[in-house]
Amino acid sequence: MLESLTLEGTTVVITGGGTGLGRAMVKDMARAGADLVIAGRRLEPLEEAASEAETFGVKAIGVATDVTNS
Structure with a gap:
């Protein structure tokens, strides 16, 4: 798909x-x-995901943030 x-x-x-x-x-x-x-609570895995994404020739940035309503 x-x-x-x-x-x-x-x-x-x-x-x-x-x-x-x-x-x-x-x-x-x-x-x-x-x-x-790429957003999430822990920066390290976000940066790893961004680096992996960039191998496809795109721009990527990891942003540590908490989107829960607490």
Whole structure:
């Protein structure tokens, strides 16, 4: 399904992008050509995800933030 998805010229924000399903979405969106803002609570896995995304030739940044309502 995602093989035909093209997101070049777009920016996608992914919350929880450092691990699990969020991390998988980072990879898929980067493969589709989207630049990424990767948000989550711990900076280290976000930076790792951003580095991995950049191997697909896109721009990516990890931003430590908590989007829960607490």
